[in-house]
Amino acid sequence: MDEERAERLGRVFAEVLEKQSFMFAEPAEKAAMPAAVREYVLASMTFSGHWRGSLELAVPIPMCSELAANVLGLEDDDEMATARGPDALKELLNVTCGSILTTLAGDQPVFDLSVPEVVGMFPERWKDLLQSSDTLAFTVEDVPILLRLWLGRTS
Amino acid sequence: MAYNVLVVDDSATVRAVIRKTLDLAGVEVGEFHQAGNGQEGLDAMKGRWVDVVFADINMPVMTGIEMVERMAADGLLKTVPVIIVSTEGSATRIEQLKAKGVSAYIRKPFTPELLRSVVDEVMGVARG
Numbered sequence: 025m026d027e028e029r030a031e032r033l034g035r036v037f038a039e040v041l042e043k044q045s046f047m048f049a050e051p052a053e054k055a056a057m058p059a060a061v062r063e064y065v066l067a068s069m070t071f072s073g074h075w076r077g078s079l080e081l082a083v084p085i086p087m088c089s090e091l092a093a094n095v096l097g098l099e100d101d102d103e104m105a106t107a108r109g110p111d112a113l114k115e116l117l118n119v120t121c122g123s124i125l126t127t128l129a130g131d132q133p134v135f136d137l138s139v140p141e142v143v144g145m146f147p148e149r150w151k152d153l154l155q156s157s158d159t160l161a162f163t164v165e166d167v168p169i170l171l172r173l174w175l176g177r178t179s
Numbered sequence: 180m181a182y183n184v185l186v187v188d189d190s191a192t193v194r195a196v197i198r199k200t201l202d203l204a205g206v207e208v209g210e211f212h213q214a215g216n217g218q219e220g221l222d223a224m225k226g227r228w229v230d231v232v233f234a235d236i237n238m239p240v241m242t243g244i245e246m247v248e249r250m251a252a253d254g255l256l257k258t259v260p261v262i263i264v265s266t267e268g269s270a271t272r273i274e275q276l277k278a279k280g281v282s283a284y285i286r287k288p289f290t291p292e293l294l295r296s297v298v299d300e301v302m303g304v305a306r307g
Binding site: 044095108115118119125126132133138139 | 189288
């Protein structure tokens, strides 16, 4: 990922996270990220149209509840926040995806976005993400997370 | 005046956020109905009066666009205002939606003030 695209993606993600969930993302060096993580989930979605590609976000499971709690105005340990955690993570990814595509491509191209999915994170996937040049690293309240934007050929 | 509201979104979290934001915006809600996709949205409108619909675009089973097209083909449902609430920011897409009969478009993330302003505009409420 070139420097300009990385800067825009990082800015958009931080803005969406702050506006939607009142949480703050700090850019981090990938070299400072742990080599392996436990109890993480991976949210992913694809898009097609002007460009095709995918957006993936790896976060620890407790952060999902925190996202939901902040969005819905609940306590972190509220059962509703726990239940809605994956849904809140999908929505964070969805809004980030829409925002970054408009930021990069402008407001004329049309994209078709898939419905986001959340799955458990396998250790190999974390390593893949960490090694990918399309991945950015952040810390959110000192917790490491990874965000990967892959863009394919223009259709 | 209280509005009967239908929110069509596959995310229960988004449906809850829209409900909460309507309250924060001071929009009086009468009946509040929810649906997880366009087909469920159409089903929810059978036999009950809805004043305004908030709908997402990308949903499983039936998208918001298909739902709007079905509503436009129905003599009664075509009069119900639809506000699309989506993450997509394409001006081209927004024009396409308006051509299909969508009343307004709100891009996420949104504020209570914006939601109020759009509801007032769509429902023809003048505020001074």
